[in-house]
Amino acid sequence: MSIEALGINKRFGDFVALDDVSLTVPSGQLTALLGPSGGGKSTLLRIIGGLEDADSGVVRIGGVEATDLPAQRRNVGFVFQHYAAFKHLSVYRNVAFGLEVRKRPKAEIRERVHELLELVHLDQFADRLPSQLSGGQRQRMALARALAVEPKVLLLDEPFGALDAKVRKELRDWLRRLHDQVHVTTVFVTHDQDEALEVSDEIVVINHGRVEQVGTPDELYDHPANDFVMGFLGPVT
Ligand code: ADP
Numbered sequence: 711m712s713i714e715a716l717g718i719n720k721r722f723g724d725f726v727a728l729d730d731v732s733l734t735v736p737s738g739q740l741t742a743l744l745g746p747s748g749g750g751k752s753t754l755l756r757i758i759g760g761l762e763d764a765d766s767g768v769v770r771i772g773g774v775e776a777t778d779l780p781a782q783r784r785n786v787g788f789v790f791q792h793y794a795a796f797k798h799l800s801v802y803r804n805v806a807f808g809l810e811v812r813k814r815p816k817a818e819i820r821e822r823v824h825e826l827l828e829l830v831h832l833d834q835f836a837d838r839l840p841s842q843l844s845g846g847q848r849q850r851m852a853l854a855r856a857l858a859v860e861p862k863v864l865l866l867d868e869p870f871g872a873l874d875a876k877v878r879k880e881l882r883d884w885l886r887r888l889h890d891q892v893h894v895t896t897v898f899v900t901h902d903q904d905e906a907l908e909v910s911d912e913i914v915v916i917n918h919g920r921v922e923q924v925g926t927p928d929e930l931y932d933h934p935a936n937d938f939v940m941g942f943l944g945p946v947t
């Protein structure tokens with residue numbers, strides 16, 4: 711399902727966090743929201759997901775106006791940098807949680823959870839506790855949990871941000887392959903240029919609450935719209 715966030719404005723007191731920002735993600739696409747810290751990425755993601763209200767603007771998910779729907783009714787999956795797993799529940803139960811809450815039949819839950827654990831390569835770890843997983847494995851569990859209830863869209867806020875460089879690189883390749891299998895419309899927030907360039911179909915560069923450029927990784931890299939984008943994408947020294 712497509713995502714449209716059109717003409718979004720958001721202030722915190724006098725501070726303008728988002729200044730007439732628009733973002734359109736076609737169905738099945740993986741879009742990176744890229745920019746430096748404080749640029750408004752998380753705020754925009756939270757507005758799309760219904761965790762925060764915009765001052766003005768419209769959010770549509772699958773063409774249906776969602777602006778006034780609470781997060782629970784938008785059918786979105788979230789993954790954040792610091793994932794709050796249920797510490798006392800197994801990996802299996804963590805992934806099953808959303809389905810159990812929805813009172814799906816036991817056999818259906820079992821099948822779906824095993825499918826998902828296979829998808830994120832954690833089928834060997836179903837009985838472990840989250841504390842017995844590595845950081846990278848935990849974020850994969852978070853993705854499985856977010857996907858369990860078949861969300862219309864997936865919203866990822868720096869999901870690999872707390873991990874070391876090597877694991878981050880592994881997970882970005884892995885997220886791309888996962889997305890090619892699942893095709894769920896995804897917005898992926900990151901401040902890491904390489905991550906955005908390698909993982910996404912399209913990149914929206916956002917800085918100081920404004921969209922600087924929208925384009926494919928190649929378009930941005932070959933034709934940066936302005937000095938900011940050029941500097942931001944340029945070689946990291
Ligand atoms: P990013 O995710 O790109 O780092 P954020 O969307 O988190 O940026 O924040 C954008 C700006 O809005 C930052 O300057 C931040 O301090 C400010 N901000 C975010 N949330 C709040 C809030 N609840 N109250 C006040 N200021 C906020």
Ligand code: MG
Nearest residue numbers: 751752753867
């Ligand atoms: Mg953020």
